[in-house]
Amino acid sequence: MRMLSRDWYLDDAPASRLQANAGRFYRAGGLLLRNPLAVVGGAIILLLVLTAAFAPWIAPYSAVGQDLSARLLPPSAQHWMGTDELGRDILSRVIHGARITLMIVALVAVISAPLGLIIGAVSGYFGGLVDKVLMGITDVFLSMPKLILALAFVAALGPGIENAIIAIAITAWPAYARIARAETLTFCQSDFIGATRLLGASHGRIILRHVLPLCTSSMIIRVTLDMAGIILTAAGLGFLGLGAQPPLPEWGAMISRGRVFILDQWWVATMPGFAIILVSLGFCFLGDGLRDVLDPKQGGKS
Amino acid sequence: MSAPLLSVEDLRVSFPTPTGRVEVVKGLSFDLGRERLGIVGESGSGKSMTGRAILRLVRAPGRVAAKRMEFEGTEIQSLPERRMRDLRGARISMIMQDPKFSLNPVMTVGRQIAEALQAHERLGRRATRERVLEMLEAVRINDPERVASMYPHEISGGMGQRVMIAMMLIPRPSLLIADEPTSALDVSVQAQVLDLIDELVRDHGMGLILISHDLNLVSRYCDRIMVMNAGRVVESCAASELHRAQHPYTQGLLAAVPRMHETRPTLPVLDRSQWSGT
Amino acid sequence: MSAISLQDLDISYGTAKVVEGVSFDVAEGESFALVGESGSGKSTVLKAIAGLAPDWTGGISVLGQPRGHRPDRGFARRCQMVFQDPYGSLHPRKTVDTVLSEPLQVHGLGNRDARVEEMLGAVGLDRRFRFRYPHQLSGGQRQRVAIARALMLEPKVMLLDEPTSALDVSVQAEILNLLKRLRAEQGLTYLMVTHNLPVVGFMCDRMAVMNRGRVVEIAPAAALHDGSFSDPYSRALYAASGGTAHD
Numbered sequence: 168m169r170m171l172s173r174d175w176y177l178d179d180a181p182a183s184r185l186q187a188n189a190g191r192f193y194r195a196g197g198l199l200l201r202n203p204l205a206v207v208g209g210a211i212i213l214l215l216v217l218t219a220a221f222a223p224w225i226a227p228y229s230a231v232g233q234d235l236s237a238r239l240l241p242p243s244a245q246h247w248m249g250t251d252e253l254g255r256d257i258l259s260r261v262i263h264g265a266r267i268t269l270m271i272v273a274l275v276a277v278i279s280a281p282l283g284l285i286i287g288a289v290s291g292y293f294g295g296l297v298d299k300v301l302m303g304i305t306d307v308f309l310s311m312p313k314l315i316l317a318l319a320f321v322a323a324l325g326p327g328i329e330n331a332i333i334a335i336a337i338t339a340w341p342a343y344a345r346i347a348r349a350e351t352l353t354f355c356q357s358d359f360i361g362a363t364r365l366l367g368a369s370h371g372r373i374i375l376r377h378v379l380p381l382c383t384s385s386m387i388i389r390v391t392l393d394m395a396g397i398i399l400t401a402a403g404l405g406f407l408g409l410g411a412q413p414p415l416p417e418w419g420a421m422i423s424r425g426r427v428f429i430l431d432q433w434w435v436a437t438m439p440g441f442a443i444i445l446v447s448l449g450f451c452f453l454g455d456g457l458r459d460v461l462d463p464k465q466g467g468k469s
Numbered sequence: 470m471s472a473p474l475l476s477v478e479d480l481r482v483s484f485p486t487p488t489g490r491v492e493v494v495k496g497l498s499f500d501l502g503r504e505r506l507g508i509v510g511e512s513g514s515g516k517s518m519t520g521r522a523i524l525r526l527v528r529a530p531g532r533v534a535a536k537r538m539e540f541e542g543t544e545i546q547s548l549p550e551r552r553m554r555d556l557r558g559a560r561i562s563m564i565m566q567d568p569k570f571s572l573n574p575v576m577t578v579g580r581q582i583a584e585a586l587q588a589h590e591r592l593g594r595r596a597t598r599e600r601v602l603e604m605l606e607a608v609r610i611n612d613p614e615r616v617a618s619m620y621p622h623e624i625s626g627g628m629g630q631r632v633m634i635a636m637m638l639i640p641r642p643s644l645l646i647a648d649e650p651t652s653a654l655d656v657s658v659q660a661q662v663l664d665l666i667d668e669l670v671r672d673h674g675m676g677l678i679l680i681s682h683d684l685n686l687v688s689r690y691c692d693r694i695m696v697m698n699a700g701r702v703v704e705s706c707a708a709s710e711l712h713r714a715q716h717p718y719t720q721g722l723l724a725a726v727p728r729m730h731e732t733r734p735t736l737p738v739l740d741r742s743q744w745s746g747t
Numbered sequence: 748m749s750a751i752s753l754q755d756l757d758i759s760y761g762t763a764k765v766v767e768g769v770s771f772d773v774a775e776g777e778s779f780a781l782v783g784e785s786g787s788g789k790s791t792v793l794k795a796i797a798g799l800a801p802d803w804t805g806g807i808s809v810l811g812q813p814r815g816h817r818p819d820r821g822f823a824r825r826c827q828m829v830f831q832d833p834y835g836s837l838h839p840r841k842t843v844d845t846v847l848s849e850p851l852q853v854h855g856l857g858n859r860d861a862r863v864e865e866m867l868g869a870v871g872l873d874r875r876f877r878f879r880y881p882h883q884l885s886g887g888q889r890q891r892v893a894i895a896r897a898l899m900l901e902p903k904v905m906l907l908d909e910p911t912s913a914l915d916v917s918v919q920a921e922i923l924n925l926l927k928r929l930r931a932e933q934g935l936t937y938l939m940v941t942h943n944l945p946v947v948g949f950m951c952d953r954m955a956v957m958n959r960g961r962v963v964e965i966a967p968a969a970a971l972h973d974g975s976f977s978d979p980y981s982r983a984l985y986a987a988s989g990g991t992a993h994d
């Protein structure tokens with residue numbers, strides 16, 4: 168088939184909108200694959216997604232089934248990561264925990280990135296009073312430590328995984344708003360925006376169709392890099408007992424439970440810890456790779 | 470003419486692209502005495518890269534190769550970087566396109582010129598200052614004392630370019646490379662700056678390489694002209710002979726410029742198929 | 748009715764007044780040049796007419812209708828602008844097709860495919876270019892796209908801000924020829940800002956010479972043939988541009 172061949176993607180004179188876009192993604196994808204760290208990061212994230220999708224089939228045991236006769240067993244052939252204080256298989260819990268982690272990450276990204284993007288773009292585009300008010304609000308949020316602010320929100324909304332997600336999303340958007348605004352300021356005076364205004368396009372259209380697409384690549388990079396932080400904040404809330412509630416196998420909560428046994432039964436707290444580190448690293452690597460590919464300012468073009 | 474100041478043979482500059490290395494300068498050879506040579510071409514012709522290659526300023530991943538590249542009898546290519554730094558500025562100077570990007574914004578004009586001098590000569594403070602003011606006067610800055618204490622953002626584009634010239638000429642180099650020295654300036658200032666370069670070059674008996682896209686301008690200020698297209702020299706002639714240019718590219722370039730006494734209904738357009746095969 | 752009419756136009760940026768008391772009329776179908784050196788305010792006048800420099804007082808009317816201080820949709824159908832830098836005037840992430848379809852979408856005009864193809868032909872771009880991104884185009888091709896975008900709404904008045912000063916001379920000739928042909932074919936009125944006097948001689952009927960925010964002289968383009976300028980600044984500019992006056 169002509170379509171989907173290498174030449175089709177790299178055609179210098181694409182015949183359709185679809186082909187032009189596909190070609191752009193193909194080139195970016197090619198660059199990404201040539202970056203070893205990005206490939207490692209991507210593989211880790213892919214592993215996380217697959218694990219989350221097939222958790223019930225992969226996990227050797229139930230995530231919540233207790234077996235008090237098998238309490239606190241060290242890692243062995245039967246229980247690769249050992250068991251916890253209620254005799255639950257830690258590997259199974261870590262695998263099921265991937266679902267919770269992925270859900271937190273995805274929901275936070277879906278809520279906070281677009282929110283920050285729009286607030287930042289509107290603020291940078293209009294400037295003046297709008298800018299002052301919106302950035303004032305942003306600064307208020309930025310001036311408080313993230314975890315403390317999330318803690319306050321969870322305390323007000325009540326503990327639970329949904330509220331934890333909302334709390335993290337609320338604390339994450341101001342950073343994105345700042346980036347989107349800075350990005351918008353660099354090109355909102357440029358000729359192509361002026362030309363579009365001259366065509367009679369509304370402000371909404373210009374922001375949505377012209378400003379936002381230019382902010383998204385730096386935003387994707389930033390969000391990917393922040394994922395590690397989001398996972399850690401979620402784990403922190405879980406650790407403090409304000410995130411996922413038992414018996415949900417949330418990694419942070421698992422570490423918290425294992426803390427009591429950390430000296431004698433180290434695996435209870437360490438195994439979910441490893442999972443957190445691995446996934447955080449995966450997002451960091453992928454984010455760095457994306458920066459090289461998507462951000463021309465970093466010299467990714469050469 | 471005695472031994473040439475600069476002698477270049479088979480200069481090649483190449484850059485890597487996803488589809489392999491591409492040469493932007495493809496085998497350039499010329500000798501330069503104490504004369505004024507103009508290199509003319511459109512963007513992408515390799516004219517700027519030629520200037521940079523002579524000063525070894527082509528950055529990696531760009532690669533420069535030449536059979537021979539001698540300046541005052543010394544092979545430039547094999548010089549260690551430290552010796553090259555001494556050569557740059559002291560013996561060969563370069564004036565770039567836009568003074569705004571070439572001057573340090575947080576240093577006064579006077580100090581920058583003084584630094585250019587001190588990098589190559591050991592002089593006392595008083596002697597340095599005298600030389601700086603003398604140089605500023607030489608580039609026709611009326612009030613050198615005042616200008617020396619100003620910052621780059623406080624002076625106009627034309628004056629900025631004059632300061633650049635002062636900076637480049639104060640170590641008394643024997644070769645000056647000017648890469649589009651006036652294309653960022655207004656027409657009325659352009660002539661002043663070029664007249665100034667011309668006068669200084671002739672007074673000091675220096676060699677000049679003037680790189681520009683403007684054929685008429687180059688023909689006015691140079692003795693000899695090389696026309697470059699796609700990395701090659703397509704025509705080389707005395708400036709006074711330019712109107713008798715042979716190559717269709719040169720003829721096309723000359724014809725494409727609108728004239729002050731314009732009466733042609735349409736401008737002739739270059740037919741690139743005529744020579745691109747050669 | 749004149750195509751563009753300026754009455755006593757003052758324009759300021761913040762507290763600094765950059766244009767003072769500019770008045771002139773451009774007749775319908777005429778090609779009028781604003782010449783001057785950098786800082787003379789010539790581009791600012793163009794921006795004010797386009798609505799991109801809102802801080803002005805005085806009167807601006809285009810095709811008999813006074814314009815407000817902001818871009819508006821009705822104005823967009825009558826008057827469009829081509830910018831100086833073809834590298835900055837096209838959105839880096841949009842294909843030629845998207846750029847040319849946009850004006851039609853904004854104004855709810857149909858038959859987009861045919862119109863885009865037709866316009867590509869009119870500005871001398873092959874169909875192959877339709878789905879390319881700006882970084883796949885040369886400077887001259889980009890400027891053709893920018894001209895096509897301006898013409899999509901079939902305006903009668905075109906504002907040209909140094910449309911060829913960022914281009915090589917051979918490409919400049921192509922673009923100037925194109926602009927001249929389009930004007931003849933579509934009966935356009937041009938107001939062109941430039942610092943290049945020979946370009947004025949090729950493209951324009953009349954010109955206004957600006958210096959330090961004021962119009963010092965309005966002369967026919969024929970003055971370039973013999974240097975018959977009355978103002979000393981115009982004469983100096985003419986001489987610096989390589990003109991020789993015959994008195």
